[in-house]
Amino acid sequence: MAAGGRQRAGAVVKPGAMLPWRPPPVVIQPATTDAAAPTGLRSCVIAVLLAALLLAPALPTHASDTRQVEVATELSRLAASHGFVVSGDEHLAGRIGRSERGDPLRRLRILLEGFDHIIIADGRGGIERVIVLGAVAPGASPTQPMVAVDGGPPPATPIELPTVRQGNQHSVRVALEGADGRRLARLMLIDTGADTVVLPTSLIAALGLDVGTLREREVQTANGTTQALTGTLDAVWLGARRVTDVAVAFLDDDKLGTTGLLGMSVLGRYQLTIDDQANRMTLTSP
Numbered sequence: 001m002a003a004g005g006r007q008r009a010g011a012v013v014k015p016g017a018m019l020p021w022r023p024p025p026v027v028i029q030p031a032t033t034d035a036a037a038p039t040g041l042r043s044c045v046i047a048v049l050l051a052a053l054l055l056a057p058a059l060p061t062h063a064s065d066t067r068q069v070e071v072a073t074e075l076s077r078l079a080a081s082h083g084f085v086v087s088g089d090e091h092l093a094g095r096i097g098r099s100e101r102g103d104p105l106r107r108l109r110i111l112l113e114g115f116d117h118i119i120i121a122d123g124r125g126g127i128e129r130v131i132v133l134g135a136v137a138p139g140a141s142p143t144q145p146m147v148a149v150d151g152g153p154p155p156a157t158p159i160e161l162p163t164v165r166q167g168n169q170h171s172v173r174v175a176l177e178g179a180d181g182r183r184l185a186r187l188m189l190i191d192t193g194a195d196t197v198v199l200p201t202s203l204i205a206a207l208g209l210d211v212g213t214l215r216e217r218e219v220q221t222a223n224g225t226t227q228a229l230t231g232t233l234d235a236v237w238l239g240a241r242r243v244t245d246v247a248v249a250f251l252d253d254d255k256l257g258t259t260g261l262l263g264m265s266v267l268g269r270y271q272l273t274i275d276d277q278a279n280r281m282t283l284t285s286p
Helices: 036-058 071-082 104-111
Strands: 067-070 085-087 096-099 115-121 127-135 147-149 159-166 169-177 183-190 197-200 215-221 224-238 241-251 271-275 280-284
Touching: 067 071, 071 085, 071 096, 071 104, 071 127, 096 104, 104 115, 104 127, 127 169, 127 183, 159 183, 197 224
Parallel strands: 085 127, 115 147, 197 241
Antiparallel strands: 067 096, 115 127, 159 169, 159 280, 169 183, 169 224, 215 224, 224 241, 271 280
8 A cells, every 4th residue: 555545556455455435337228129119018008908997997987876767666765765755656656767866856856857746845954745746748848846845835936837738728737635635636727717626526535525515506617507516625736836725616527527627716816827839827926
């Protein structure tokens, strides 16, 4: 070892002596050949595709959000889950509808989109009752389900209902409420010439009314005067609007047929407008 600690060229390093540290040589590989590149690329692509296939089942699928169900069964299940009562479910037998995720109100509207119906809210964010009025007639637009709160006093907003055109006459779907809350959905002819609501006698029992409590008297219809059994219905539902204490007259089926007349005991409480072109009835409080 030379003075100053420098190592002379060609000097022999004794065992145990420390060599100065040098970085390892940097080796530069030649560029990958053209034949090797596609093989590596294919391996990478295959790995990505395999990972995607393995992860696919875990991803959410929006298509499964909508499914076909039996309307009656699904409505019964929703009623049990959310604690509301269903009326008119006999109209749902054998019908298939759509079920989607979402809040109960949205799910009901989608499920019952092929039916005229009423949804009554309980005023606390829940649903109290669902009333199915009947299936929508072919070619007719469904009544938009209006939501009433607690069956309380009617709001000041107009009542708007689609009508079914029959020649130059219009009919409208309503729900008749008889004894013990029994409800029947009917398509009734709008008749301003009738003093009262007029129904066939075959509906007396279906509405839970006692014939002995009805009075016989002469009533006025568009076709003239006739004898009828008269009484009072608890209510007539116009969409979600409940019109109470409605005078009614029952005529023999052979005189009236199986239809009914929506007369002035309901219509007389409002200002009536019928739009012939839009097939729509509007009732406005005076």
